Amino acid sequence: MKTILFCIIFSLSINCINAQSINAIGSWSVSVPSNTISEAGNDYNMNLTSMTNQTTLDINVPLSTTNWRVDVNKQDSFWNNSLTLWIRKTGDGVGVAGSSISPIGLIPFFQLANMGQSFFSGVKNYVGLPVQYEIRGLSVLIPASTYNTTVVYTITEY
Amino acid sequence: MKKIIVFGILCMSLSFIGFSQDTNLDSHTLTVTIPEVALLDLETSANRNFTLAFTGPMGTEAGKRIQNPLPNADIWINYTSIVTASGPDVSRNVNVTSSVNNPGGTAFSATAAADAGLGAGTVGTTLGNVSVDNTIQPIITNVGxxxxxNGPTKGHRLTYNTNVVNANYALLRAGTTVMVITYTLTDN
Known part of the structure; x- marks a missing residue:
């Protein structure tokens, strides 16, 4: 019996010394409606905004982790530089007992860059942390096409 | 003892399976689709339906020709265009046509001025004075x-002219001809 308990504790402890992990659930694909401009001669006058929980993040860290930080960046596949991608956290999801996050709740949009930027930080595990996107800079001067970028989330212990 | 060892290995294996699923990095794609757009309209602060009326010879002396009407320059072409980055739709023309030919003995033309410069992007190049009849022909090219x-004074100002052609004076007939002039923004 003691040996069995040891095996279980040992295996759990292996999980505990695992590296922290982040899981992003939900992508975003959006099309500009072709009837957006109703008057000839006009440019677009709008931004494209996703749902407030377009992507949800699950954060899983070992018990030994004291603090973690999530960085975010984008990696362009086929993109037009006139388009800017903005991101914000619209809530905190659900944290385990003793967890904390900073900043708390809804934060303002900030522009995503190809270089990593600090998004938010916290302590202990969270699930279902909601993220919203906005695309700005839409113009008829951008050729008709489908543009792709990849949003990358990285969690780091510190 | 053997069962315990197997159970232990099983527990450890499950742990490592869990370890291998997630990492400290995850990503997803984001896709934006921008459609082609081709919108054109005619704008004026005057009346978009107008009359070009020839008048009788000046004075009371017989033997003079009829007088040409003044040009009309009240109408502007506005357009919004999004073309593709490659392929056959990389540029467009503005074409013009009339529902019927102009009256015999006269010439009828439209001139699109250069873009007023109140928008942005690759606006079209005017072909200048174009004789308008019931065939489709370009009047502005290379619209990107x-x-x-939007509105009068924006885009390309149109000037319509009509005059009697002496060589065809014999074809003139009294009467009224209604011409519907149509402009279309089309792929090349």
Whole structure:
């Protein structure tokens, strides 16, 4: 019996010394409606905004982790530089007992860059942390096409 | 003892399976689709339906020709265009046509001025004075992704002219001809 308990504790402890992990659930694909401009001669006058929980993040860290930080960046596949991608956290999801996050709740949009930027930080595990996107800079001067970028989330212990 | 060892290995294996699923990095794609757009309209602060009326010879002396009407320059072409980055739709023309031919013995033309510069992008190049009849022909070419601005005084100003052609004076007939002039923004 003691040996069995040891095996279980040992295996759990292996999980505990695992590296922290982040899981992003939900992508975003959006099309500009072709009837957006109703008057000839006009440019677009709008931004494209996703749902407030377009992507949800699950954060899983070992018990030994004291603090973690999530960085975010984008990696362009086929993109037009006139388009800017903005991101914000619209809530905190659900944290385990003793967890904390900073900043708390809804934060303002900030522009995503190809270089990593600090998004938010916290302590202990969270699930279902909601993220919203906005695309700005839409113009008829951008050729008709489908543009792709990849949003990358990285969690780091510190 | 053997069962315990197997159970232990099983527990450890499950742990490592869990370890291998997630990492400290995850990503997803984001896709934006921008459609082609081709919008054109005619704008004026005057009346978009107008009359060009020839008048009788000046004075009371017989033997003079009829007088040409003044040109009309009240109408502006506005357009918004998004073309593709490659392929056959990389530029467009503005074409013009009339529902019927102009009256015999006269010439009828439209001139699109250069874009007023109140929009942005690759606006079209005017072909200048174009004789308008019931065939489809370009009047502005090489329209790319652009917008001209919306309303009179924006885009390309149109000037319509009609005059008697002496060589065809014999074809003149009294009467009224209604011409519907149509402009279309089309792929090349």
């Amino acid at each position: 992704s652009c917008y001209t601005g």
